[in-house]
Amino acid sequence: MTVSEELIQRRRAVISDGLGMVTPLTAASGKNSILIDLDGREIIDFASGIGVTSAGHCPDxxxxxxxxxxxxxxxxxxxxxxxxxxxxxxxxxxxxxxxxxxxxxxxxxxxxxxxxxxxxxxxxxxxxxxxxxxxxxxxxxxxxxxxxxxxxxxxxxxxxxxxxxxxxxxxxxxxxxxxxxxxxxxxxxxxxxxxxxxxxxxxxxxxxxxxxxxxxxxxxxxxxxxxxxxxxxxxxxxxxxxxxxxxxxxxxxxxxxxxxxxxxxxxxxxxxxxxxxxxxxxxxxxxxxxxxxxxxxxxxxxxxxxxxxxxxxxxxxxxxxxxQDLCGRATHIGNLIGERFAAFQEQYPRVVGDVRGMGAMRAMELVQDGDPHRPDPARCRRILETCWEKGLLVIPAGTYKNVIRLLVPLTIEDATLKRGMDILSHALDQSFQSE
Missing domain, CATH: 3.40.640.10 (Type I PLP-dependent aspartate aminotransferase-like (Major domain))
Structure with a gap:
């Protein structure tokens, strides 16, 4: 059992199940856009504690x-x-x-x-x-x-x-x-x-x-x-x-x-x-x-x-x-994410139903057969699980949990953002192989 798995086990023993656990990941420390879990694994953070660490983790x-x-x-x-x-x-x-x-x-x-x-x-x-x-x-x-x-x-x-x-x-x-x-x-x-x-x-x-x-x-x-x-x-x-x-x-x-x-x-x-x-x-x-x-x-x-x-x-x-002009940085980050999301939608038009957002607040909605009224939460879950396994922390949104939302720290470096988007791209591709 890993140290992270042991902590999750301890959590389940003493913390109410009503306090949702969105991911199985753990965090021991964080700096800028990177978290380190209890086993020393590096995790790219695309959630920012649900939009909280916009100025990065632990800014000096x-x-x-x-x-x-x-x-x-x-x-x-x-x-x-x-x-x-x-x-x-x-x-x-x-x-x-x-x-x-x-x-x-x-x-x-x-x-x-x-x-x-x-x-x-x-x-x-x-x-x-x-x-x-x-x-x-x-x-x-x-x-x-x-x-x-x-x-x-x-x-x-x-x-x-x-x-x-x-x-x-x-x-x-x-x-x-x-x-x-x-x-x-x-x-x-x-x-x-x-x-x-x-x-x-x-x-x-x-x-x-x-x-x-x-x-x-x-x-x-x-x-x-x-x-x-x-x-x-x-x-x-x-x-x-x-x-x-x-x-x-x-x-x-x-x-x-x-x-x-x-x-x-x-x-x-x-x-x-x-x-x-x-x-x-x-x-x-x-x-x-x-x-x-x-x-x-x-x-x-x-x-x-x-x-x-x-x-x-x-x-x-x-x-x-x-x-650090994080308003300008958010616009830049949003443009980079938007380009990748648009490419995903072009590649998988019947699955990526909508890509949207303003600045660095970006989302991709997953649907079945291109129908806005047929959400695909199962595919969303598969994509997220692959991301977590590959070291990318990303979370869902939407009434049906079929929306992948990105809330990256606005201080993230372009190279780190690209690595995270590459993991997300891989996870999207992988979601078809399990069908």
Whole structure:
């Protein structure tokens, strides 16, 4: 038995099976885009801890910031005693992501916590309760997060969930385009929103519409820019808060600091986490100051959010992203991946149904006989298993787990990226030999 196998055996003995194990791989250490497992094997990381280590594993500047802050102050709780790292990080975030003339911030520990608080703030700001969300969405595993999340596998037997949540079809042109032009498709999908005010919940009872500009767990499907622009108009018309969930898309992943920049819209509230702290547990809710200040004292906050050490890590991570131009790097990486994905689709058009993404947030959807409505999760699983055996960490996405999603560290070298893509290409070829 290998050391890795022994650790997995120990895990199964003491850790709940409810905590999913996506891959059989282990990790002992990591640097940049490479993990080393417990047996000393090198693994190319195409997952980044689900989009977290965008600045690479253990960047020197972030490690130094963590060490330095831990020697000075680890905890007080910002509601008990205010400290510099919390305020300084909030200032950094306001400068990066202005929401109108004045922006305010609250820090959190996770993306789910960011979403929970965004909903609370929106409801207090509007004095309304309804929330519109989308099919394919993933907003976390807290109770409100699961109410907003679409996939039933994530919330089986966990209900009842908080009320006032209503779900719309995500504007997914590949699966739901029905031969329409892009413009006609967007018009139809925006009409669904207006229709919901007649069939689901009156507009004057809706506090917020929450949407991921690109579905994360839902398979990296991007909402058309015109759709997000239409949502902005609808929200303005009806006094509804537009919440954009940037937990997986934010901090350079798509080639912009915020994915919503592509659509030229500004949300009322936005949610963040993942890549923000290079693996330290930190997130944020941001919004227009007049909205954020509608939260009543005591209704938001917690013991650990914005811990001094995590704030120091986030500030150092942001500086690394700026200094290394990780937005530009994401665009370059995305172009390289896009070329390879396009070649896969040309070679196997009846299997690689769609290739998509923005910046370095890329995905390849596997289908049967070229049919968007016939997902092929079995082939996806075979490909992933081959990748894991060959030293490439890559994970699935999508409602049916038939989407291969790439979330490579944005600091990955071109040569390492090529090696990983070669392994993926080999695995795709191999998937036909087992049929």
């Amino acid at each position: 500047r972030v490690v130094a910031a963590i060490e330095n802050q831990a020697r000075q102050l680890i905890h007080t709780c910002v509601m008990v005693a205010t400290y510099e790292p919390y305020v300084a990080l909030a200032e950094d975030l306001v400068a990066l992501f202005p929401h109108g003339e004045r922006t305010k911030v609250m820090l959190t520990t996770t993306g789910a916590e960011s979403v929970e608080n965004a909903i609370k703030i929106a409801r207090q700001a509007t004095r309304r309760s309804g929330v519109l969300c989308y099919t394919g969405a993933f907003h976390g595993r807290t109770m409100m997060g699961m109410a907003l999340t679409s996939k039933v596998a994530y919330k089986r037997w966990c209900g009842p969930f908080p009320g006032g949540v209503y779900r719309l079809p995500y504007p997914d042109y590949y699966h739901q385009g029905d031969g329409l032009s892009q413009d006609a498709f967007v018009s139809r999908e925006l009409r669904r929103v207006e229709d919901a005010f007649q069939t689901m919940v009156p507009a004057d009872e809706v506090a917020a519409i929450i949407i991921e500009p690109i579905l994360g767990e839902g398979g990296f499907v991007a909402a058309p820019a015109a759709y997000l622009q239409g949502l902005r108009r609808i929200c303005d018309q009806h006094g509804i808060m537009l919440i954009l969930d940037e937990v997986q898309t934010g901090f350079c992943r798509t080639g912009r600091w915020a994915c919503y920049e592509y659509a030229g819209v500004t949300p009322d509230i936005s949610t963040w986490a993942k890549a923000m702290g290079s693996g330290m547990p930190i997130g944020a809710v941001m919004g227009r100051a007049g909205i954020m200040d509608k939260a009543q004292p005591g209704t938001i906050g917690g013991t650990y959010p914005g811990n001094p050490v995590t704030c120091a890590a986030a500030r150092a991570t942001i500086q690394v992203m700026k200094d």
